[in-house]
Amino acid sequence: MTTDTEIFQTIAKMPEPLKQELLHYAKYLIQNYTKMEAEEKKTAKRGGLGIWKGKIWVADDFDEPLEDFAEYM
Numbered sequence: 001m002t003t004d005t006e007i008f009q010t011i012a013k014m015p016e017p018l019k020q021e022l023l024h025y026a027k028y029l030i031q032n033y034t035k036m037e038a039e040e041k042k043t044a045k046r047g048g049l050g051i052w053k054g055k056i057w058v059a060d061d062f063d064e065p066l067e068d069f070a071e072y073m
Contacts (some may be wrong), residue, residue, distance in 0.1 A: 010021060065073060 011022065014022065
């Protein structure tokens with residue numbers, strides 16, 4: 001038995017108010033799934049080499065010893 005057939009047979013046994021609630025939930029799931037796919041595509045296009053170029057920097061004295069650790073060195 002396929003999933004579609006099982007879904008249709010199960011829905012056929014439900015009372016009408018439950019069918020309405022199920023329809024509402026199914027539309028909600030589809031809407032959220034569509035949004036989730038769109039966000040994944042949007043984030044998938046982002047990235048790559050050089051994405052942070054010009055947005056971050058490293059101080060010139062980055063490799064210099066810290067004053068706080070002077071007594072340990």
